Amino acid sequence: xxxxxxxxxxxxxxxxxxxxxxxxxxxxxxxxxxxxxxxxxxxxxxxxxxxxxxxxxxxxxxxxxxxxxxxxxxxxxxxxxxxxxxxxxxxxxxxxxxxxxxxxxxxxxxxxxxxxxxxxxxxxxxxxxxxxxxxxxxxxxxxxxxxxxxxxxxxxxxxxxxxxxxxxxxxxxxxxxxxxxxxxxxxxxxxxxxxxxxxxxxxxxxxxxxxxxxxxxxxxxxxxxxxxx
Numbered sequence: 001x002x003x004x005x006x007x008x009x010x011x012x013x014x015x016x017x018x019x020x021x022x023x024x025x026x027x028x029x030x031x032x033x034x035x036x037x038x039x040x041x042x043x044x045x046x047x048x049x050x051x052x053x054x055x056x057x058x059x060x061x062x063x064x065x066x067x068x069x070x071x072x073x074x075x076x077x078x079x080x081x082x083x084x085x086x087x088x089x090x091x092x093x094x095x096x097x098x099x100x101x102x103x104x105x106x107x108x109x110x111x112x113x114x115x116x117x118x119x120x121x122x123x124x125x126x127x128x129x130x131x132x133x134x135x136x137x138x139x140x141x142x143x144x145x146x147x148x149x150x151x152x153x154x155x156x157x158x159x160x161x162x163x164x165x166x167x168x169x170x171x172x173x174x175x176x177x178x179x180x181x182x183x184x185x186x187x188x189x190x191x192x193x194x195x196x197x198x199x200x201x202x203x204x205x206x207x208x209x210x211x212x213x214x215x216x217x218x219x220x221x222x223x224x225x226x227x228x229x
Contacts, residue, residue, distance in 0.1 A: 003026070004021055004026050004028050005031070006018055006031070007032070007033070007052055007060065008032070008050070009052060034051075034060055034066075035057045036057075037063045038058070038066045042072070045076070046076060047076070047077075048076065048077050049067070052081045053084065053089065064080075074097070077122055078099060082102075101114075102114050141193040148186070152183055159179050162176055163180070
């Protein structure tokens, strides 16, 4: 199910479009002018926007320019709804950032086909962005793991040597054993970071996103992908 914002000032036309989209399983929100479209899009972040060209307060062309000027909204596909399919209108629509158009009166087959195409394009762009983000994170994590592994192994080796001449009930042995356990935990974290294949994040202090090792997916030592329990 996709979330679709319909900006159409004609009540009957808007209801007709909404009915077709809802019947196809989409969640639909409707506004009646371009200004409302920009405001609601900012809060809603819809998957697709259907935008009438001729509307009060702010027409569809102007509204589209505002949407594409906003970094948080510019990737949302805008499909213009227009009764004017002359070259001048269509050129202005595409130059404003529109990705497609449907003609009035709107037909069900054409509408759903255009929306489906826009959704496919949006998902492809999102997947590409996620893959690029993952690649950057994994490259950084791999570098960190590589740099940390050698000093961790050194500390672990020294601790194990010091423990060899101590009795298990010796306080120094107990403390060194605790250090050994923490070092091994750090080593396990670096191993997990180096084997992430699907990244998941969680909120941390200051609303910062950090890697969630309990929810990310890892490449097992045998080469298959398994979710971390």
